[in-house]
Amino acid sequence: MARTTPQSHPLTEGEPLYRRIAAQLLGELHDGTTPPGERLPGERQLAEHFGVSRETVRQALQLLRREGLVATDRRGSHAALPGLPVGTPASDGFPLGSGRAGRGAVTRAGVAWEVPPPAHAEALGVAPGRPTLMHRYRSASADGRELRTAVTSFSPVALAEVGELARYRDRADGTGAAELRRTYDWMRRAGLTLHHRDTITPIAGTPAVRVTRRVHDQYARPLEITELVMDAQQDVLVYEFTVPAAV
CATH class of the missing domain: 1.10.10.10 (Winged helix-like DNA-binding domain superfamily/Winged helix DNA-binding domain)
Incomplete structure (x- = not known):
């Protein structure tokens, strides 16, 4: 300012x-x-x-x-003004895969407060049967041939450290639209250095691949897991990168 x-x-x-x-x-x-x-x-x-x-x-x-x-x-x-956040995120957009949606793609996203998949819960430190904030994203090309779906579970650490995420709990009923594309910027502004690890694996018998992203901070605390399923044919690829905290 x-x-x-x-x-x-x-x-x-x-x-x-x-x-x-x-x-x-x-x-x-x-x-x-x-x-x-x-x-x-x-x-x-x-x-x-x-x-x-x-x-x-x-x-x-x-x-x-x-x-x-x-x-x-x-x-x-x-x-608390209505409308979408302004500006372009400084770091990789959220959720995984959303930045590659083609022109004319129809997208839908929402949040829910519910029990995550067991594998997510274990990796994020969520007690069995306990709910957490979950985000679901779906994008289909204009011709309906290319489909991307992503499911994200956030950890208790992410909700405790990032106020912008925590505020979604009261409206996470799974019905309303949710705009979380600045999630990684919010995390960085909270002083978190983000380490991403993305694993890409083909799904047997289909032309699709599953991309699993795990994000943790500079203290090795888990922040979120996203599983993206998309149409493609690629070999397994694992890559890692770090996004420093905002200063």
């Missing part, structure tokens, strides 16, 4: 300062300075940014909360 001052935005006569700050902050939310769902800077940073007191910032945030434009939980405040 570039620093602004009250002098840069003269007050309308009789208008409380906190209302002007609320309007300026709302403008920055709309223009994508802080994408929907992502955490806002703390009150101190906002006060320095706008050149006002923390009390003024607090009043401005309270006004935006009453109007349903900002929400606050134990991790801080975040934008």
